[in-house]
Amino acid sequence: MATILDGKQTSEKRLETLREAIAGSGLHPKLATVIVGNDPASQMYVRMKHKACEKVGIASVGVELPADATTRTVVDKVRALNRDGSVDGILVQLPLPSQVDTGRVINAISPEKDVDGYHPENMGHLFLGKPRFSSCTPTGIMTLLAEYQIPVAGARAVVAGRSIDVGRPMAALLLNADATVTICHSKTKDLAEELKRADILVSAVGKPHFITKEMVKEGAVVIDVGINQLEGKLVGDVDFEAVKEVASAITPVPGGVGPMTIATLMENTFRSAQERACDRVL
Numbered sequence: 598m599a600t601i602l603d604g605k606q607t608s609e610k611r612l613e614t615l616r617e618a619i620a621g622s623g624l625h626p627k628l629a630t631v632i633v634g635n636d637p638a639s640q641m642y643v644r645m646k647h648k649a650c651e652k653v654g655i656a657s658v659g660v661e662l663p664a665d666a667t668t669r670t671v672v673d674k675v676r677a678l679n680r681d682g683s684v685d686g687i688l689v690q691l692p693l694p695s696q697v698d699t700g701r702v703i704n705a706i707s708p709e710k711d712v713d714g715y716h717p718e719n720m721g722h723l724f725l726g727k728p729r730f731s732s733c734t735p736t737g738i739m740t741l742l743a744e745y746q747i748p749v750a751g752a753r754a755v756v757a758g759r760s761i762d763v764g765r766p767m768a769a770l771l772l773n774a775d776a777t778v779t780i781c782h783s784k785t786k787d788l789a790e791e792l793k794r795a796d797i798l799v800s801a802v803g804k805p806h807f808i809t810k811e812m813v814k815e816g817a818v819v820i821d822v823g824i825n826q827l828e829g830k831l832v833g834d835v836d837f838e839a840v841k842e843v844a845s846a847i848t849p850v851p852g853g854v855g856p857m858t859i860a861t862l863m864e865n866t867f868r869s870a871q872e873r874a875c876d877r878v879l
């Protein structure tokens with residue numbers, strides 16, 4: 598039976614430590630979120646982020662733009678937040694509606710306020726092995742692995758999915774931690790065979806029951822980034838009940854990776870506030 602990697606509990610512990618650090622810092626960090634349209638799932642995630650801010654003592658403002666907003670409107674809003682000296686972190690909730698050019702919006706975010714780590718400059722730092730802000734989900738996963746003292750150096754890590762928000766930065770972080778990294782995607786040949794080599798398997802595919810027991814090596818650590826609705830229930834990518842019998846450790850959905858994403862966002866926002874305060878002194 599696998600160890601359940603409890604992201605909810607780990608996240609709560611980190612948020613409490615962060616709350617104390619912020620209270621003792623004399624700083625007043627602030628996060629701005631931008632949401633375009635009224636997708637209920639996106640609205641729920643943004644609400645969760647504002648709630649976490651409240652818990653740790655980060656001020657937050659939410660900008661809501663209509664579903665038919667243009668790229669120009671979103672970029673102008675981002676630029677206004679760049680100029681607003683009281684804002685430390687800017688998060689533009691993804692996905693954006695199809696008429697909005699996501700790349701241009703992300704490029705418009707000032708790299709020092711890009712607490713999601715999606716800006717090409719921050720991606721570049723990450724890939725060069727010296728991350729400034731790295732994306733919240735993969736960074737939260739690294740924190741969870743560290744919390745449970747799971748060795749990464751030398752491990753064979755296999756990432757399923759190559760998205761900008763999870764797969765790519767996940768691979769970079771695992772490489773920075775000296776894992777031997779393989780990235781799999783929709784064109785990968787012999788996917789099951791690749792996955793079965795993994796000591797650490799990260800699935801960010803978005804398909805329920807995508808990872809079956811047969812694809813997992815005995816004793817592997819399995820990280821499930823999937824968020825899927827199945828018969829009205831929230832499930833990950835991993836066939837949890839079967840895979841937990843072969844894995845040595847596994848993240849549940851919910852209560853695994855998701856809460857770690859939010860804890861990391863709070864940590865990144867505080868770090869941004871600290872660095873911006875230093876810059877004002879220098």
Ligand SMILES: Nc1nc(=O)c2c([nH]1)NC[C@@H]1CN(c3ccc(C(=O)N[C@@H](CCC(=O)O)C(=O)O)cc3)C=[N+]21
Pocket residue numbers: 642645688689690691692713733734824831850851852853854855856857858859
């Ligand atoms: N710019 C941007 N940054 C993001 O970080 C970002 C985004 N866009 N777009 C959407 C995804 C998704 N995401 C989640 C965060 C927390 C949970 C989370 O805490 N989930 C709870 C369950 C919540 C429930 O009950 O549905 C859990 O897994 O335990 C899930 C998903 C951040 N995202």
